[in-house]
Amino acid sequence: MGASLAFPASIMVLIVMLVPILMLFRYSFNHFDNGMMVEGFTLDSYLKFFGDPYYRDVFLNTVYVAAVCTILSLILGFPVAYFLAKSQSRYKSLFIILLVFPLMVGNVVRAAGWMIILGNAGFVNYFLQLFGFTDQPVQMMYTPFAVIVGTTGVVLPYFILTLQSVLEGIDFSVEEAAQSLGANFFVSFYRIVLPIAAPGVAAGTVLVFILCMNAYATPVLLGGTGITMMAPALYDQITKAANWPFGASLALVLVVATLAMATLSNWFIHRRYVKTMVS
Numbered sequence: 001m002g003a004s005l006a007f008p009a010s011i012m013v014l015i016v017m018l019v020p021i022l023m024l025f026r027y028s029f030n031h032f033d034n035g036m037m038v039e040g041f042t043l044d045s046y047l048k049f050f051g052d053p054y055y056r057d058v059f060l061n062t063v064y065v066a067a068v069c070t071i072l073s074l075i076l077g078f079p080v081a082y083f084l085a086k087s088q089s090r091y092k093s094l095f096i097i098l099l100v101f102p103l104m105v106g107n108v109v110r111a112a113g114w115m116i117i118l119g120n121a122g123f124v125n126y127f128l129q130l131f132g133f134t135d136q137p138v139q140m141m142y143t144p145f146a147v148i149v150g151t152t153g154v155v156l157p158y159f160i161l162t163l164q165s166v167l168e169g170i171d172f173s174v175e176e177a178a179q180s181l182g183a184n185f186f187v188s189f190y191r192i193v194l195p196i197a198a199p200g201v202a203a204g205t206v207l208v209f210i211l212c213m214n215a216y217a218t219p220v221l222l223g224g225t226g227i228t229m230m231a232p233a234l235y236d237q238i239t240k241a242a243n244w245p246f247g248a249s250l251a252l253v254l255v256v257a258t259l260a261m262a263t264l265s266n267w268f269i270h271r272r273y274v275k276t277m278v279s
Contacts, residue, residue, distance in 0.1 A: 021255065027248035037244045045249035055233070059253070062229040063261070065144065065219070066212035069152045073208045074201065076152075077159040081200075082193075084160070085167030099157050107154055111221040114150045115141065118222070142224035150218040155211045159204040166200025167193075202269040206262045213258045230254045 031038040117123045120137035128134045178188040216231040237247035
């Protein structure tokens, strides 16, 4: 019954997602001549991407930023999700509302806030100079550091909410039982909580990684010309250069690489989860 009800919506989602990707796939093999796309079949766009060191660096920058942001989200988000899952406080709903509240603000607005905080005359540099850590403003804007900080701030709530929903299904009395039998907090956490939470960790990291790989507004506003990522690069090819074949090839490379790395990380976490549970 449930499958039959979900079938029409699943078909609609599949069509909405699959048709644009198939169109981009076809466009990526066309020619680009005299500022126009010409029907044909050529691998020039893909050869240009893999043969040009600039675009290889753009791809590696994207993977690097996405990986660092995912790791930071895991490190910073797990304790918060763990606290919320175990909390019996009457203020728990308020904490979750505060966590969801940033999601109601657009990425552009949040990036503008980070520009004020990380700018040469911003909040961070003001205190660095006030307490004598530096005599001159530290250049943080338009660097990979600013992009990583801003992107992590955007995706962190997604990770916490995803993981928290999984952790709430854990019977924490098992953890308490392990501690009563002599296991310290770290042993019980590693041997009991972490394996059970592995599916939530996998879901959260995959979601965060995909969002980071496809980030546009934050890298443009905080990275500027200091770092270029795939989404801004393909946007420029399609809107500014009107090079649809090359822009489509960049989009296809981004989609395939994102899905491949997300699937690989998901497989690794689940494999580790099963191995730990068995042992």
